[in-house]
Amino acid sequence: MSTAPIFRLLDVQKAYDVDAKGGSLFSRAKRRLRALDGVRLSLAPGESLAIVGESGSGKTTLLRVLLGLTHPTDGRALFREKDIASLDGVDRDRFCREVAAIYQDARGSLNPRMSVLDLIAEPLDHHKLCTNSDRSDRVAALMSRVGLSPAMMSRYVSALSGGQLRRIAIARALASEPSVLVADEAVSGLDVSTQAQILKLLRDLQREMGLSLLFITHDLGVAAYLCDRIAVMYLGRVVEAGLTREVLKAPAHPYTRALLNASPRFFAPISDPLPGEVPSPIDLPPGCRFAGRCVRAQDDCQKSEPALTPASPTRMFACFHPLAS
Amino acid sequence: MVDIPVDTRLAARRPTRLEGLRALARSNIYFAIASIVVALFILSATFAPLVSPHPPLDQDMAAFMSPPLTENHMLGTDSFGRDLLARTIYGARYALAIGFGAVLIGALGGLIVGVAAGLSGGVTEWALMRFIDALLALPSLIMAIAFISILGQGVDKVILAVGVALIGPFSRTVRADVLQVKAQAFVEAAGLMGVKRLAIIWRHILPNVIFPLAVQATIRVSYAVLVSSGLSFLGIGVAPPTPDWGLMIAEGRSFVSFAPWIAGVPGTALAILLIALSIVGDGVREHFDPKLRKQG
Numbered sequence: 137m138s139t140a141p142i143f144r145l146l147d148v149q150k151a152y153d154v155d156a157k158g159g160s161l162f163s164r165a166k167r168r169l170r171a172l173d174g175v176r177l178s179l180a181p182g183e184s185l186a187i188v189g190e191s192g193s194g195k196t197t198l199l200r201v202l203l204g205l206t207h208p209t210d211g212r213a214l215f216r217e218k219d220i221a222s223l224d225g226v227d228r229d230r231f232c233r234e235v236a237a238i239y240q241d242a243r244g245s246l247n248p249r250m251s252v253l254d255l256i257a258e259p260l261d262h263h264k265l266c267t268n269s270d271r272s273d274r275v276a277a278l279m280s281r282v283g284l285s286p287a288m289m290s291r292y293v294s295a296l297s298g299g300q301l302r303r304i305a306i307a308r309a310l311a312s313e314p315s316v317l318v319a320d321e322a323v324s325g326l327d328v329s330t331q332a333q334i335l336k337l338l339r340d341l342q343r344e345m346g347l348s349l350l351f352i353t354h355d356l357g358v359a360a361y362l363c364d365r366i367a368v369m370y371l372g373r374v375v376e377a378g379l380t381r382e383v384l385k386a387p388a389h390p391y392t393r394a395l396l397n398a399s400p401r402f403f404a405p406i407s408d409p410l411p412g413e414v415p416s417p418i419d420l421p422p423g424c425r426f427a428g429r430c431v432r433a434q435d436d437c438q439k440s441e442p443a444l445t446p447a448s449p450t451r452m453f454a455c456f457h458p459l460a461s
Numbered sequence: 462m463v464d465i466p467v468d469t470r471l472a473a474r475r476p477t478r479l480e481g482l483r484a485l486a487r488s489n490i491y492f493a494i495a496s497i498v499v500a501l502f503i504l505s506a507t508f509a510p511l512v513s514p515h516p517p518l519d520q521d522m523a524a525f526m527s528p529p530l531t532e533n534h535m536l537g538t539d540s541f542g543r544d545l546l547a548r549t550i551y552g553a554r555y556a557l558a559i560g561f562g563a564v565l566i567g568a569l570g571g572l573i574v575g576v577a578a579g580l581s582g583g584v585t586e587w588a589l590m591r592f593i594d595a596l597l598a599l600p601s602l603i604m605a606i607a608f609i610s611i612l613g614q615g616v617d618k619v620i621l622a623v624g625v626a627l628i629g630p631f632s633r634t635v636r637a638d639v640l641q642v643k644a645q646a647f648v649e650a651a652g653l654m655g656v657k658r659l660a661i662i663w664r665h666i667l668p669n670v671i672f673p674l675a676v677q678a679t680i681r682v683s684y685a686v687l688v689s690s691g692l693s694f695l696g697i698g699v700a701p702p703t704p705d706w707g708l709m710i711a712e713g714r715s716f717v718s719f720a721p722w723i724a725g726v727p728g729t730a731l732a733i734l735l736i737a738l739s740i741v742g743d744g745v746r747e748h749f750d751p752k753l754r755k756q757g
Contacts, residue, residue, distance in 0.1 A: 203653055232655030245646035249668040259654055312654070 141178040142216060142234075142316050142348055143202055148175045149210035150197050150372075154418060169418045171197040173372040174211070176444065181315065184342055184349040186359035186380065188395070189369035192414045195352045198369070199320050202350065203237055233263050236309035238319040242301040246293045252279075252304055253289040259312040278307040282337060299330035306337065316348040317341075323358060335361055356399055360384055368392050371417050371425045374444055378451035388447065388458040390430050424456070432457050485748045495740035502734050506553035515544040517551040517704040526720045537722045539712065545726045548704035552727060555705045556734065559620050560686035566624025567685075568678045571631020576670065578632065579639025580662065590636070593629050601626035601688055606697060614700045623688050627681060634677055635670055642669045676749050680742035683735045690731055706731045 150172040172194045179185050187195050200206040201213050207221040215223065215231055223231050236259075239245035246255050256275045260266050266274045276286035282303040293301065302322065309317055322338070323331045339362055342349045353359055359366050360380055367377040368391065376389040387393045394410045410429055423438040424430070430437065436456055444454040486493040505512045514535070515521075521534070521542040529537040529545075536546040578589040596604070601623065608622035642648065643666060651661045692698030693707025701708055706727040713724030 205649070205653070229655060232653065235653075237650065237653055239646045239650065241646050245650045247647045247665050247669070249672070250664075258651070258656075262654055262656055 139180060140217065141180050143177070143179040143350070144214040144217070145175050145177040145198075145201070145211070146214070147211035148172055148198075148201060148208040148213050150194075150201060150206060151209045167418050170372050170420070171417065172201065172208070175369075175372070175374055177367060177374065177377075179316065179348055179350055181348055182346050183365065184351065184363040186351045186353060186363035186366045187369060188353055188356060188359050188366060190354065190395075190414055192371070192417070193369040194372040194417075195354075195369055196320060197372075199237075199318060199350075199352055202318060203235065204231070229263075233312045234315045236312055236314035236317050238302075238305050238309050238317060238322045240321040240324065242298070242305045242322075243293060245305055246301065246308075248293045251290050251292060252296075255293075255304060256308045256311055259308060263312050265311070265313065274311075275307075278311055279304075281310065281341075282307045283333070298326055299334065302326065302330075302334050303337070306334075306341070310341070310345075314347065316350065318350045318352075320352045321354070322351070324353070324355070331358075338362060356384060356395060368395065371414060371420070373425065373454065374452075375426065375455070376453040377444070378448075378453075382451060386459075388451070388453040389426075389455045390432050390457075390459065391426050392453075393459055394429075424454075432459075482745075482748065485744060489744060491740050492744035495737040495744070498733060498737040499741055502553050502737070503557060505550050506557050509550050509554055513544075513547040513550045515547040517543065517548045518702055519543065519547075526716065526723065528720070529722050529726075536726045537720075539709070539723045540716060540720075545709075545722065548709060549706070549727050549730045551704040552706045552709060553730065553734070555616060555699060555703065556686050556690065556731070559616065559623065559689040560682045560738075562620040563623035563627060563685040563689070564678050564682050566621065567627025567631050567681070568674055570625070570628035571633075571635050572671070572674060573632075574628060575632035575635025576639055576662075576667070579636040579643065580666075589632075593632050596626070596629035597633070599626075602691055605688060605692055606695075609692070609697050614697065616699055616703075619689050619692060619698050622692075623685050626688070627685065630681075631674070631677065635674055638670045638673055639666060642666050672749065676742075676746045679745050680739070683738035683742065686731070686738070687735060 149170065152169045152171060153166045154169050155166065175194075175198060177185070177198075187198060189195050197206065201208055202220070204220040204223070207213075213220045215235070218227055220231070250258075253272060253275050256278055257271055260271065260274055272289065275289060279286045279288065284300065284303050284307065288296075288300070296304070305322075317338075319338070323334050326334065335358060338349065338351075341347060342362075349363065351359065351362055363380050365378065366380040366383050367374045368383070368389065369375065370391050376383060376387065376392045383392060384396065387396060398410060412429055415425070415428055421428075421438075422440070424433070424441055427433040427437040434457060442454045442456050444452050446452045447458075486496060514533075521538060521544070523542075524531060524534060524538050525542045526540055527534055527538050529535065531537060534544050534546070536544075536549070538544055539548070574589055574593065578586045578593075581589070599607070604626040605619070605622035608625060609618055612618040612621065648661060648665050651665055652658075656664075689698055690705070690707035690710070693705045694711045696708075696711060699705040699708055701712075709727040710724045710731075713720070713722075713727075716723050
């Protein structure tokens with residue numbers, strides 16, 4: 137297997153024009169909303185990367201860029217060194233087959249008028265990965281792979297529980313024999329025991345099949361369990377990235393620290409929750425975008441914006457006054 | 462590998478739609494009765510020559526305007542001595558043919574226009590929806606009158622006129638469903654998989670649109686029957702001496718003070734059929750509406 141990264145984002149920017157107040161009847165004032173602002177990431181084969189951040193930090197936009205559903209306004213998003221936006225022909229087919237998405241809303245991502253058999257077999261049929269005779273055998277194998285009884289094959293989405301639906305979504309994603317799984321909050325909204333089962337399933341699948349995994353979550357615990365590497369996003373920027381173990385043990389960026397503090401622990405009060413909300417990404421003030429909520433903010437933070445700089449081969453952060461490790 | 466116990470009941474076969482309707486009939490007595498009534502109307506209309514006691518146009522010179530329960534004429538005769546029961550049975554043929562035929566045209570037209578509008582977006586959608594607004598701006602009765610005045614009288618023309626008048630409301634609901642379905646994650650997921658646009662429409666969008674449309678259609682059959690009877694009553698639908706209910710009611714109108722049965726018999730048949738169709742339509746909708754449907 138080559139070690140060339142599967143996905144590579146080079147200073148990806150995604151900006152939207154939004155209507156602002158003011159402007160005349162005929163010319164509306166426009167403002168730029170930067171959902172992603174200079175994101176640099178790469179995902180190697182077999183690697184698992186978690187992207188964490190509060191809502192509004194640009195996680196989902198990042199995912200949509202990776203899946204080719206939105207195109208970056210600046211910078212380049214590459215799949216196996218080719219621009220995702222302009223993939224065509226064989227490359228496009230390869231992209232469709234190798235990249236499988238698992239949606240946050242598993243129920244909504246499965247057509248309610250198709251049986252489980254047809255749902256899981258759809259990628260098989262589409263990529264012509266099996267003959268008609270072994271179609272149901274292949275689906276049965278996939279279903280038992282994700283811990284579902286093949287007897288459920290003839291059932292419909294409306295009759296299945298949330299946990300079963302996630303498993304079906306995973307089985308369906310695996311059907312096209314992908315090399316990378318992209319999952320958006322794939323375990324949120326499940327009860328803890330189901331969540332644990334799905335997480336364990338995902339980790340086993342990732343290890344056994346050598347899949348790359350890009351997992352979007354707001355839950356640091358989930359990220360720690362599932363992923364080797366982590367990237368923390370704030371307002372469209374990666375503020376800290378590195379090996380999950382290192383980052384969570386000794387965060388360098390005050391925002392990562394604050395996220396860690398905000399996750400509740402048994403019998404302990406939540407210490408120093410972040411004040412306020414994520415500010416609007418429209419017309420950001422100059423300087424560090426976290427400065428307004430940062431306890432360590434100093435004068436220079438208001439003047440210029442810190443860049444994401446490597447501190448060690450496995451660690452990067454964007455802060456002028458990092459926490460000492 | 463995760464082990465989960467699989468509930469064996471969950472693995473059981475999913476009940477088919479027909480079985481579902483049967484269960485509905487058992488739990489809802491009105492639905493059961495209404496279905497039987499509609500079935501009786503359809504059967505007697507289909508086999509009218511076998512069921513009817515007399516041919517619908519035969520005049521009994523010995524019995525003009527005889528009241529119900531007279532010998533030979535169970536429901537009486539009209540001013541020409543024609544048997545009312547026979548004419549009502551034959552009239553059901555026209556009522557049902559017009560009702561179902563018009564709804565078929567309306568649903569098909571509505572499906573095409575609605576899907577096109579919902580999927581196209583932009584100028585095409587705008588133009589199609591303004592066209593539908595124009596259709597909806599005219600009450601269906603007025604629109605049908607306009608159609609018939611151009612095309613001329615006759616059962617086929619009535620079907621066409623009422624059908625076209627129904628395209629408006631049908632395409633509005635279809636478009637709304639298409640907009641809702643196409644925003645669903647499974648449509649996007651299919652696109653990610655690389656499924657072609659036409660295949661997505663065929664496999665993912667249409668099945669999720671056709672079913673609510675079919676439910677809508679059952680509800681609108683009674684409306685189509687009502688409009689067609691209204692047209693005949695006004696004298697612009699089916700031409701006499703065709704045994705049409707609306708026409709029969711119009712003919713009996715002049716004698717209503719001393720021979721109320723002439724208008725009463727077809728009127729009652731019309732009322733019973735409309736109520737039964739509405740109850741069946743409501744039952745089907747309640748049963749299949751995904752928002753009201755129970756799991757399994």
